[in-house]
Amino acid sequence: MRSASGQSHYGKSCDRGPPLKVSILIFPGSNCDHDALHVSQRLMGWKTISVWHQDSELPVNTDLVIVPGGFSYGDYLRCGAIASLAPIMKAVHRHASEGGLVLGICNGFQILCEAALLPGALLRNRGLQFLHQRVHLRVERNDTPFTASLNQGQLLEMPIAHGEGNYTCDEDTLASLKANRQIILKYAHPSGEINDTSATNGSLEQIAGIVNQSGNVLGLMPHPERACEASLGMVDGLGIFQSLEHSRRLVS
C-alpha cells in the first residue's frame, strides 16, 4: 500500500485539501484501535488522534469518529453497555447530531446501539460460538458516505470476529430501517446470494451494517480495518475508507 517514497498512496494530499481529521476512541478493553489507527494514519494519510474515553470533548474539527472493536469493559452487563455511558460519548452524540461522521466497528457497533445512536441490539450468535471467519457482504446502498466509492450489489470480503453479532430489533424498527433504507451491508454467500444461511451469526434479515436515519453514523460487525492490505489477505475493507475520502471531497 505504500509507495517507495514512504508516502501512502491514499495519503497524498496534493490537490485534496487538508486530510480528514479522525478521532479513534479508546475504552478499557478496546483492542482494534491500533488497527484502525494504522489504516487511518498510514494507509489513508488522515490526521488521526486517539481519544481516551474519559475525555469529555473530541479534538476540534473532528470529521470522523471511529469507535473500534474489542471488549470494552470486558463486555460486563451487556456488550457496549458500560462504554455507552463514558464521558466521551456525550461528545460523540453532539458530533453525530451535527452531522459528523461516526464509524462503529464490531464492539463499536454494539456501543453505538447501546448509546441509541443506532437502533436495535446485538444478541449472542445463533450457534452460541464466537465466530472468526471470512464473510462476504453485499453493498445494498452506495449513496452513503461509507459506501460512495462502491457499487450497489458489489460483494466485499472481510473478516468477522465476534460472539454477539446477531442483530435484532422489533418489527416497527425493522420496518423503519427498510423504509429509510438504513440497511447498507448484508451477509451474502460468495455467489452473492442472500438467504437464511448467509448470516452465520443468525442476524435478522442478514444485517451486517446499518446507518442512522441521516446516514452519517454506520455500525457494522465485520472488520474493514483488518482487510486493507494484500499482505493480510484481504483488501475490500479499503472500499469503506476510500468512500469516506471520496465523500469528503464531494462535500468540501
Add this chain to the structure above:
Amino acid sequence: MKIKVTVQLKPAILDPQGKAVEQGLQSLGFKAHHVRIGRAIEFEVEASTTEQARDEAQKMCEALLVNPIMEKAVIEVLP
C-alpha cells in the same frame, strides 16, 4: 433496602445458553424443558418505603440494567 433485579432475555428471543444447558440436563437424564438463563443483580438503595425502593430500581433498569429491545426484568424488594 435490598433489591434484587432478575434480567432475562424476552420469551420471544432465542436463549442459546438456555438451550445448551437444557441439552446438558437432558443428556444427564433430567426432564428439563424451556430452560432460560438470566442474570441476577443485587444492590441496596436508600428508601423509606418499598414502593420508593421499587421505583428507584425501575429507573435503574430503564437507565442501564436492562436493554428493553431484548430483555425483561423482575424487581424484588428483599426482606
